[in-house]
Amino acid sequence: LTLTIDATKATGKVSPLHYGLMTEEINYSYDGGLYAELVRNRAFLNDPQKPAHWTAVGGANLTLATERPVNDALPKSLKIECATPGAGAANDGYWGFPITPNTTYTATLFARGDVGGLTLTLQSRDGKTVYAQTRLPAVGEGWTKRTATLKTGKATPTTDAVFAITAEKPGTLWLSLVSLFPPTWNNRPNGFRKDLMQLLVDLKPAFLRFPGGNYLEGNTIAERFDWKKTIGPIETRPGHPCPWGYRSTDGMGLLEFLLWCEDMGAEPVLGVYAGYSLRGEFIKPGPELEPYIQDALDEIEYVTGSVSTKWGAQRAKDGHPKPFKLQYVEVGNEDFFDRSGSYDGRFAQFYDAIKAKYPHLKVVSTVGNEQPASKRVKSRKPDALDEHYYRKAADFIRDSPTHFDRYDRTGPEIFVGEWAAHEEVAPWLPPSRNLPATPSMKAALGDAAFMTAMERHADFVTMQCYAPLFVNINPGGRQWRPDLIGYDALKAYGAPSYYALKLFSTSVGDELLKVSLAGAPLLASVTRQSKTGKILVKYVNPGDTPQAVTIQLPGVRSIKPDATVITLAAPPDETNSMEKPTHVAPKTTKLSGVKPEFAYTFPPFSITLLTLEAR
Ligand code: AHR
Incomplete structure (x- = not known):
């Protein structure tokens, strides 16, 4: 040879943005993943019938209460009837809590009641080992927000732990928004898990595509990623059901995504909701779509506007006066699945509005050249096309030598916004559930083959990102395989595909x-x-x-x-x-x-x- x-x-x-990351709430990527919150069902909204993931301590009686909520975003609280001192409730976390030695955890909660002081404890599931403990002074009739720290000593690392809140004396205690964070990346409050951030930073990503994926669209319009409900103090964020079968706290809101970019030295590639949701609900182009267009313009203003703009000022109020750099806005996600045939019209309306206010921004269509021509946008020329490839490793290997040769290099830029090789069984087929969440070397060879094809054309394949990025490997933690990085509450690892990507993304020239x-x-x-x-x-x-x-x-x-x-x-x-x-x-x-x-x-x-x- x-x-x-x-x-x-x-x-x-070579496009300076060629290598990046794609992310969405799937496989417990944020809650139970990158978002470092440790308390599961912190706002008691995961299950309308019962306080899921909370169990009684010392014979207490636990019920969900709706009377006297903290605010509209926190309509439920946990009512704990304590018959004896030391009774209370314990949270089982996202498959346990990460206990590490000499670690300070920050707890925040809203409480009211007549039970005297509260004891917060990180302890083993059987209650026999106390890893860290602190005491809060008594609360009263009205809601009080309290913060405390708990510090472990010489603990052996484990996930065998619960977080218990117990009462000093008999009575009734109500809790709302109970939160516990370990130390976070760059010590950001409401921040990210350090080990997962390290794995990402090591990839040197140039951009982050967010917030989805299907997560952007939601199953219904009401369940879309409604960015205005994801900013501000966490106690004002109602959260929403995510299309992957669980509820998102929205603790990872728009600003957190932007800070995530900042912390990685990456720039955002912003997906805006485009009026179509997964189960087929859609807004037809025309006046009814206007509020959604305005939402997207407001969102761009939140990301890029100066503090003298309405949404730039809101971003400053939320803690980040400096605007973020933004070059690409993607309109929707996978609109080749749009059964209404409305994408061309919806895209055009978004395109015109975005270009009118932000002429420098590049507007990305979600229908690429790999889709039938009938599905593609025709009424406008998108600046870039987002193409998705979930393929067998063998298919990538066969196709990669010539895949991009047939492309019009003068046409829209290509953004391969989701791709991954699977060994044999496609991710959407049930037998894939029996395979490990992260792929084998066989898949990594397919991934690498495809990366050679994308990199050879990295002048017009301007961006590319593997998907999905994360998976919580605990039973029930996964909705999709293969995934790049697996973890439990304590530890994380990269698949062979992670190392293949790292080999490519960290060593690339500019020519x-x-x-x-x-x-x-x-x-x-x-x-x-x-x-x-x-x-x-x-x-x-x-x-x-x-x-x-x-x-x-x-x-x-x-x-x-x-x-x-x-x-x-x-x-x-x-x-x-x-x-x-x-x-x-x-x-x-x-x-x-x-x-x-x-x-x-x-x-x-x-x-x-x-x-x-x-x-
Ligand atoms: O990456 C998993 C899913 O695959 C994404 O949410 C969606 O865009 C695609 O179909």
Whole structure:
């Protein structure tokens, strides 16, 4: 096999936003995931019949109460009738609570009643081990908001814990919005889990597509991501049912998404609700759609407006006076599923309104070239098309050598806003439920093959992001596989696909170099860092035999004899798990004797990054 790299001239510029992340509330990605809140059903709204995830302590009687709510966003409270001192209620968290040594947890709650002081305890499920405890002074007749900290000592890390709130003396206690946070990334109040943020930051994402996905649309119009209900103090956010079968607290609201971007050094790619929800409810184009258009304009103003604008001022009030950078706004999600045939008209109305107020913004259509022409937007020329690819690894491997060759490079930019390889069984088929949530090396090889295709065309494939990003691996925590990062309350790990993505996203140049492969289908991409001259060669060998390749750089007179090689290689069935988090992980080696023509043998089932330095 001969791999030829033309380093004499660049064929294009790599989009600086090429590698990013996509996110939505699915698989307990935020609640029970990135959003560091530890109390599950903190507002007692998850189940209208009973206080789900709360159990009685010391023989207390627990009921849901509606009388004297804290406010409209918190219509329910937990009524705890305590017959003895030490009675109360305990929360079981998102499959337990993460106990780590010497850790300070911050508790906040609303309480009223006649039970004297309250004791807050992080303890083992059987109540025998107390990990951390604190006491709150007595509350009275009216609602009082209280905050306290609990600190663990020399605890052994575990998820075997509950959070108990108990009364000093008999009586009745009402609780509302009970919250407990561990330390968060950058110490942000209402912030994010540190270990998950570290895994994301390590990918160096250039953008974050949010808030969905299906989560943007909701099952019904009433259940869409209604951004205005997701800002301000958490006690004023009512939360809403998410289309993946559970209720979202909306603790991860619009500002939190933006702070998440800021904390990763990424820029937002904002999905705005476009008048269509998953079960087919829609708003027809025309005057009835106007309030939704206005909502989108207001949302853009919240993100980008100066403090002298209405929504920019609201953002400042919420704690972030500085506007955020925004270049792309996506209108809806997967509107090729729109059974009403209204997308062309809805898109046009959003497009015109956004362009009129924000001419510099790029407006993205959710119907790409992979969809039938009849579904695509025709009345306007979108700036970019969002294409989604959930495919078998083998299909990505077969298609990637030529996939983007048939695209019109002068046409709209391509944003591959969701993609992932599965081993064999498609994510939406029931047998996929029996497979591990995170994929194996087999899928990673398909992912890497597709990434070579996207990267070779990274001048007009301006953005791309794997989906879904997160999964809580506990029973009932998953609605979709495969997912990139798995976790429980305490620990997290990346799938082989995570390491494949990291290998690609953290080592990319700003110039595209032409590459061709004689003797096999092309599963490689080459970029160059114009400042350093470094040539980054990514090569995928999905087969079970080594591939001996002659690598030629015609026109290059001299090359540094030492190169760095990063290899992710493992048999297809191998994978990572909570028990073996880095079983499949990249290894770095040095290669010597590199010349403008040299030989390299790529191992079976491997994804390789060769960093060469032309002189
Ligand atoms: O990524 C999972 C789902 O797949 C997304 O919510 C949706 O956009 C797509 O169908």
